[in-house]
Amino acid sequence: xxxxxxxxxxxxxxxxxxxxxLTAKTHVSRTMVKPGARDRAQPVVPAYETGSVxxxxxx
Numbered sequence: 001x002x003x004x005x006x007x008x009x010x011x012x013x014x015x016x017x018x019x020x021x022l023t024a025k026t027h028v029s030r031t032m033v034k035p036g037a038r039d040r041a042q043p044v045v046p047a048y049e050t051g052s053v054x055x056x057x058x059x
Contacts, residue, residue, distance in 0.1 A: 004040055
């Protein structure tokens, strides 16, 4: 979620983590489904609140 939090797309996340884009999409989707998030922005809020993502910091 930290990489989503800094605004990366699934393809950019896949490149950064050296995984298949479908794998990145699956992981992002699962982080959204478990808490019942409606869009990519919702799981980002807890990432900021817990300190996983900090404003102005590019992963």
